[in-house]
Amino acid sequence: MRTQIISLFAAALLVTACSSKPTETATNTGGGTATTATAPAKTGPVPGSAEDFVVNVGDRVFFGFDRFDLTPEATATLDRQAAWLKQYPQVTVSVEGHADERGTREYNLALGERRANAVKNYLTALGVEGARVEVISYGKEKPAVLGSNEAAWAQNRRGVTVIK
Structure with a gap:
């Protein structure tokens, strides 16, 4: 029994030691001062990426019950x-x-399509080429x-x- 407890403790200690992250260091061996390299800090989404679109622009607009007309909040998002x-x-x-x-x-699929088309029509009215915008309805x-x-x-x- 004692051997099993010691074995379990040793295994847990080994797993803990393996899970720690080593620090990245690089030293300058050409004489002079030693330096430490660190990973660059994350600065946010890559411009032009799907993440950039969602985080900095907004990917969704909302509609009223049984409606497919755009609200002022929706048009502000679509302008962006x-x-x-x-x-x-x-x-x-x-x-x-x-x-x-x-x-x-069936009703909700048709309503979803009208909502998606309202978004597409607004974007194309603002100068986005219609061929770049596909429409799909998921209804409920x-x-x-x-x-x-x-x-x-x-x-x-x-x-x-959704960015493709």
Whole structure:
């Protein structure tokens, strides 16, 4: 029994020793002062990346119940999206239309498509080439938030612009 406890303790100590991160050091051997190299600090998303788009621009807009018209908040987000897309003309996107769980599958697929098209039409009106914007509807099939209450439904009535 005592041997098993010692063996367990030794194994735990060995695993702990293996899981620690070694520090990266480099020394200057050409005479002079020794230096230590460290990994560069993370400065944020790479400009023009999907992460940059989500973090710095915003990838989604929200709609009212049974609505597909754009709110002032939505148009402000889409203005930023259009500016970003013009800055990175090689990027193509897919606009996903979503609905909350209420209503039939068919109705919500059609509503999701109207929402996605509202987003696409706004972006193209601001000068984004229509061929760069694909539209797809998921209806109520891909909720962002689970729940049968207004807070969940409000988060699920959305249009999401996804970088391809």
